[in-house]
Amino acid sequence: MSTTPETAVPAEETAGHGDISVGVPGAGAEFGAGSGDAAASATRITPGNALRPEDIALAVSRGTAKPSDDAAEYALRLGDDALILAQRLGHWISRGPELEEDIALGNIALDQLGHARSFLSYAGGAYAKDGKPGKTEDDLAYFRREPEFRSVEIFEQPNGDFAVTIARQFVVSYYQYELYRRLTESTDATLAGIAAKAVKEVDYHRDHSAQWVLRLALGTDESREKMIHAFQVIWPYVDELFRDDELTARLAGTGAAVEPSSLRADFDRLTGEVLAEAELDVPQVKAAPGGGRRGLHSEHLGYLLAEMQVLAREYPGATW
Amino acid sequence: MNDSTAPAAAPAPHTAGNVWPLWEVFVRSSRGLSHVHAGSLHAPDAVMALRNARDLYTRRNEGVSIWVVPADAIASSDPDSKGAFFESPQGKDYRHATYYTKSEGVKHL
Amino acid sequence: MASQPLQSVPAEQTPAQHEQSLEDAARRDAEGQAYFDKVMADDSRIEPRDWMPPAYRKTLVRQISQHAHSEIIGMQPEANWISRAPSLKRKAILMAKVQDEAGHGLYLYSAAETLGQPRDQMMQDLMDGKAKYSSIFNYPARTWADMGAIGWMVDGAAIANQVPLCRASYGPYGRAMVRVCKEESFHQRQGFEILLELSHGTPEQKQMAQEAVNRWYAPALMMFGPPDQDSPNSQQSMAWNIKRFGNDELRARFVGMMMEQVKVLELTLPDKDIRFNEETKKWEHGPLDWDEFHEVLSGRGPCNAQRLERRREAHENGAWVREAAVAYADKQSRKQAQKEFAA
Numbered sequence: 001m002s003t004t005p006e007t008a009v010p011a012e013e014t015a016g017h018g019d020i021s022v023g024v025p026g027a028g029a030e031f032g033a034g035s036g037d038a039a040a041s042a043t044r045i046t047p048g049n050a051l052r053p054e055d056i057a058l059a060v061s062r063g064t065a066k067p068s069d070d071a072a073e074y075a076l077r078l079g080d081d082a083l084i085l086a087q088r089l090g091h092w093i094s095r096g097p098e099l100e101e102d103i104a105l106g107n108i109a110l111d112q113l114g115h116a117r118s119f120l121s122y123a124g125g126a127y128a129k130d131g132k133p134g135k136t137e138d139d140l141a142y143f144r145r146e147p148e149f150r151s152v153e154i155f156e157q158p159n160g161d162f163a164v165t166i167a168r169q170f171v172v173s174y175y176q177y178e179l180y181r182r183l184t185e186s187t188d189a190t191l192a193g194i195a196a197k198a199v200k201e202v203d204y205h206r207d208h209s210a211q212w213v214l215r216l217a218l219g220t221d222e223s224r225e226k227m228i229h230a231f232q233v234i235w236p237y238v239d240e241l242f243r244d245d246e247l248t249a250r251l252a253g254t255g256a257a258v259e260p261s262s263l264r265a266d267f268d269r270l271t272g273e274v275l276a277e278a279e280l281d282v283p284q285v286k287a288a289p290g291g292g293r294r295g296l297h298s299e300h301l302g303y304l305l306a307e308m309q310v311l312a313r314e315y316p317g318a319t320w
Numbered sequence: 321m322n323d324s325t326a327p328a329a330a331p332a333p334h335t336a337g338n339v340w341p342l343w344e345v346f347v348r349s350s351r352g353l354s355h356v357h358a359g360s361l362h363a364p365d366a367v368m369a370l371r372n373a374r375d376l377y378t379r380r381n382e383g384v385s386i387w388v389v390p391a392d393a394i395a396s397s398d399p400d401s402k403g404a405f406f407e408s409p410q411g412k413d414y415r416h417a418t419y420y421t422k423s424e425g426v427k428h429l
Numbered sequence: 430m431a432s433q434p435l436q437s438v439p440a441e442q443t444p445a446q447h448e449q450s451l452e453d454a455a456r457r458d459a460e461g462q463a464y465f466d467k468v469m470a471d472d473s474r475i476e477p478r479d480w481m482p483p484a485y486r487k488t489l490v491r492q493i494s495q496h497a498h499s500e501i502i503g504m505q506p507e508a509n510w511i512s513r514a515p516s517l518k519r520k521a522i523l524m525a526k527v528q529d530e531a532g533h534g535l536y537l538y539s540a541a542e543t544l545g546q547p548r549d550q551m552m553q554d555l556m557d558g559k560a561k562y563s564s565i566f567n568y569p570a571r572t573w574a575d576m577g578a579i580g581w582m583v584d585g586a587a588i589a590n591q592v593p594l595c596r597a598s599y600g601p602y603g604r605a606m607v608r609v610c611k612e613e614s615f616h617q618r619q620g621f622e623i624l625l626e627l628s629h630g631t632p633e634q635k636q637m638a639q640e641a642v643n644r645w646y647a648p649a650l651m652m653f654g655p656p657d658q659d660s661p662n663s664q665q666s667m668a669w670n671i672k673r674f675g676n677d678e679l680r681a682r683f684v685g686m687m688m689e690q691v692k693v694l695e696l697t698l699p700d701k702d703i704r705f706n707e708e709t710k711k712w713e714h715g716p717l718d719w720d721e722f723h724e725v726l727s728g729r730g731p732c733n734a735q736r737l738e739r740r741r742e743a744h745e746n747g748a749w750v751r752e753a754a755v756a757y758a759d760k761q762s763r764k765q766a767q768k769e770f771a772a
Contacts, residue, residue, distance in 0.1 A: 042347040042358035043608050045380035053517075087512060090520070093527050094508040094739070097747025098340065099501065099535055100361055100372040106528035107375050110521060117517050138516045162750045211367060218760065219753025226749070311515040311573055318630050320515040320573075320623070338751035339549045342542060359605065360539040362548060364754035365761065376532055380612070399478045400457070 051197045053117030053137065056190065060125035060134055065190045070251055072126030073150070075191065076140070077293060078179075079119030080151035083141060084301070085172060086113035087308055088159055097162050104208060108169070111201040116141075118194045142312035146302050147295035153288060154237035156301040163223070163230035166212045171234060173205035174271050175241045178263040187255040210274045217278035228280065235283035240290030242267070247293075343369040344394060345377050348385035355387050363388075469670055474600040477543040485669055488662070489599050490544050492671065494551045497537035498562035501555070502736050504530045506570035507579060515573060522619050523576060529616065533609045540601040556741045564722060565648045567730030574627055574634075574641035580620015582642070582649035582687070588613055589683045590653065598670035621690065628694050635696075642691075643699040650714065651722045653680040659719075678711075685712040 059065035067075060089109035096102035120137040128134035154172060159165045180202055183195035216227040242264045251257035268282075275282060291297070312318075340362040346355035358377045363369035369388040377383065397405050413419045423429050442450065461480025468475055475481055504527050511527065514520035538548045554560040565583055570576070591613070594606040627638035654660055654676040666672040684703060691698055702715030724730070 037354050040353040040356045041349050042356040042377065043382060043611060044349045045382055045611060048381045083517075086520075090511045090524055093511065093524060093531070094504040095743045095746075097743075097750035098362065099531050099538075100363065100376060101747075101750075102504075102531045103379075103528055103535075104372065104375045106524060106531070107379070110524055110528070113517065113521050113524065117521070120517075141517055142515075162747070208371065211371065215364070215368075215754045215757040216750070219756040220749070222749050223753030223756075307512050311513045315515070315631065315634065318515075318634055320519055320626055320630075338748050338755060339547075340751060340755065342548075359536055359608070360542060361535060364751070365758035368754065376535055379529075379532065396478060399476070399480070 051118070051193050053114060053121055056118045056194065057121040057124075057137065059190070060121055060128075063128075065122065065125060066128075067122055067126050067188070067190065068256075069126055070247060071188050071191060071256055072123045073247055074251055074257055075119040075123035077150040079116045079123055079137075079140070080149050081116075081155050081172075081176075082112045082119065083116035084149075084151045084155040084304065086110075086116055087304055088155070088157075088168075089165075091159055092165065105165075108205050108208065111198075111205065115194065115198045115201075118197075122190050122194070138312065142309045143316075146297060146305055149295065149297065149301065149305070150293055151297075151301075152237070152240045152292035153290055153298045154234065154241065156292075156298060156304055157234065157237060158300055160230065160233065161226060162212075163216050163226040164233055166209055166216060167227070167230035167234040169205065170209035170213050170271070170274070171238055171241075173202050173209055174267050175263065176202045177206050178266050178270075179258070179260075182258045182263070185255075186257060188257075191256060213274055213280075214278050217280050227278075231280065231283045232285060235285045236288040237290070239287035240292065243290065243293075245293060340364045342391040343373070343388045344391050345369075345373040346387040346389070347373075347377055347383040349383055351384060355385065358382075360391060469598065469668075472598075472670060474603065475598055476600045484665075486544055488666065488669070489602065489671065490541055490546045492666075493537055493541040493544075493602055493605075494546065494554070495561050495563075497534045497541060497551065498555045498560055499566065500530045500534035500537060502562045502740065503566045503583075504534075505736055505739055506566060506568070506732075507576060509570050510573060510576055513573070514576075519576075519623070526580070526616055526619065529612050533612070536605040536608050537602075540599075540605040543601045552744065556737065556744060558728065558737060561726065563652060564726040564730060565645075565652055566736060567725050567732045568644070568648055569732055571644070572637050572641060574624065574637040575645070577620050577623030577627060577638060578641035578645040580616055580618075581624055581690070582620075582645045583652065584613060584616040584620060585687070586649045586652040586683055588617055589679050589686070593673035593679075594671075596670075596673060602671075621694070624694050624696065628696050638694070639696050642694075642696050646699050647717055650680055650684070651717055651719070653677075653683070655719060655722075680714075681712045684714050688712065 056065065086109045089105055089112065092105040093102055093109070096105055117137050120140045124135035124137065124140055126134070154168060157164075157168055159168075177199065180195040180199035184192055184199060186192040186195065213227065216223040218224070242260045244259045244261050248257060248259050252259045252262075272282065288298075312320075341364075342360050343363055343366075344360050345358045347358045348355045358373075361369065361372050361376055363372045366388060370386055373386045373388050378386070409415070457480070462482065465475065465479070465481055465485075468479075475485075507523060507527050507530075511520060511523050514523050538551060541551060542548055551560065555562070570579065588610065591606050591610055595603055595610055597603045597606065624638050624642070627634040629635075654663070657663055657675045657677050660676055663672060663675060667675070685705070687698060688703060700715045702713070704713055705711075706713050725733070728734075
């Protein structure tokens with residue numbers, strides 16, 4: 001048990017980058033060092049202290065983090081998953097069913113984009129060979145062709161209506177949670193570090209999507225119908241998330257990753273609990289063939305990439 | 321599902337059609353400090369109000385704890401009775417340590 | 430805190446009682462006005478349940494809701510580029526920024542609701558075209574450089590307007606603006622950085638940046654509102670300590686700041702008449718096309734219809750979701766009540 005008194009307030013709290021003068025008498029006091037309730041404020045802002053994509057990129061460029069070829073390929077997979085999802089979710093900002101939900105989906109998109117940038121920055125380190133520099137997150141995001149992307153198909157599925165987005169999010173976040181939870185113990189320190197930051201965020205995504213599954217499934221007749229339909233649309237892509245292959249077998253062997261199939265039981269149990277509470281059956285649908293990990297994608301990914309990459313490719317070599 | 325953070329029996333505020341009721345949000349910026357009123361938002365129920373508050377009012381690390389309260393559950397003092405309500409303590413200097421001057425200079429008092 | 434003034438229920442009254450209640454109301458108004466005047470003279474703050482002149486309340490509702498609408502509609506030109514942002518870092522920044530704008534809209538609606546105006550009513554007025562929002566968002570964001578120009582110039586102008594509003598006499602408005610201003614400081618910087626990268630990039634990138642600055646310059650200056658002599662509401666707002674400076678004063682200061690900053694960008698402002706007047710110690714700029722401003726404001730800008738349609742579409746597409754959540758909440762609280770009854 002900690003012996004530190006909980007009431008202790010750090011002698012000095014940093015104001016962070018958001019510190020500006022707003023010309024309000026008294027408002028400045030919120031920023032300053034303070035103790036006791038005189039410092040209470042609902043608007044004190046700080047950047048916090050967490051592993052950022054920039055930190056990974058820096059470690060990679062300095063050579064302090066260097067992925068094995070297998071780990072790099074694996075990071076590419078997880079990075080692509082998160083990137084494609086972030087691209088999809090970003091579309092909701094300014095289109096959500098209520099303004100509060102614009103912000104919620106925006107937060108989830110930003111979390112996913114952060115994970116994508118970390119994984120891709122790490123993956124890029126594997127390209128540093130024979131004196132050539134590695135690839136950056138942007139090299140990988142903007143200048144690979146569709147067959148070079150390693151994301152599985154569920155991530156690129158169109159947003160559809162809010163129910164489809166929630167169904168996709170529900171599946172993905174329960175999967176990612178189980179995955180990242182285990183990756184925190186990876187023998188690859190960088191993968192473990194990224195997962196440790198990501199798992200807390202994805203935990204929140206689970207909660208967000210589960211709350212909405214309950215509300216849509218048990219809300220009105222119309223919303224229930226839409227939720228059931230959405231799961232029918234999304235569930236065929238569930239299987240692909242849990243398929244093992246040679247790469248995952250090798251990585252599981254070294255303790256750097258886990259076999260996707262090993263996540264399935266927990267996924268089924270936990271999603272099953274929510275579906276049961278929502279009075280929904282697990283959809284009985286045929287699994288889609290998949291193939292994303294080998295670069296075989298559904299018809300949707302090409303359009304998504306075309307839009308995402310258009311500007312960067314218009315000005316190759318430019319910095320932004 | 322783990323909802324231990326939500327009030328078990330939050331009063332259901334008035335709702336109509338597809339309009340979500342108003343909630344007042346209070347944020348504790350760090351341990352040891354009180355919750356402070358941050359603003360309001362709309363949410364269908366307490367569970368979602370807490371989540372919306374997290375997303376809206378703590379995007380920049382502003383908080384370690386949040387309260388949400390249905391806006392219509394808050395009773396407030398009448399501003400017209402300011403005099404009757406809030407002026408009585410004035411003049412009661414004996415409630416304050418500074419009133420007692422004879423002990424000045426005595427240590428630890 | 431959203432709390433409407435308590436309504437006295439008009440019970441059945443005798444003529445004498447009626448007379449008395451009218452007198453009481455008149456006395457309350459007189460006392461209220463006196464207190465309000467004292468608050469203004471002391472430069473103190475009015476809080477939601479205080480007595481306030483009806484025109485003060487109306488002005489605030491109009492101004493705060495317009496401000497909120499501007500944040501919400503203002504999301505669109507930038508959201509237009511989230512999917513195409515040319516680097517992942519820029520994509521994250523832009524997403525966070527557009528999301529902030531939704532947040533700022535919410536802080537402001539929250540402040541307006543303390544005046545007794547429900548948000549759904551304000552939103553309906555916006556969608557019905559009855560409420561105004563900053564006309565600048567009716568211009569299209571044509572290139573990536575517009576993300577820079579919007580951040581640097583449009584957010585710059587907004588901040589110049591908003592910082593004094595942190596001291597607005599209406600407490601909830603001032604507090605919302607403190608929060609907005611703290612968050613907004615990154616918006617202008619990220620815009621400036623986008624332009625800086627472009628102007629130091631390839632010749633095509635630099636040209637893109639210059640063209641965006643050219644396009645957004647005049648609309649940004651017009652964000653401060655019409656010249657003071659054509660802005661009768663301004664005087665009243667200043668008397669009420671809502672506004673602290675005149676439109677022209679703020680605009681001139683802003684021009685001065687931009688003149689300094691544009692040098693760092695190695696770009697130019699499309700106005701040959703900018704000069705510092707040594708006598709008045711103020712910056713001056715060339716004439717602005719106020720006819721165009723009023724045209725755009727009254728709905729004939731390039732994107733007015735598109736912006737409102739997009740807002741309506743989001744609202745209508747979300748109706749079944751909002752309904753579902755309300756229905757679920759009702760069912761849950763009924764269940765809870767039954768449980769309590771049983772126990």
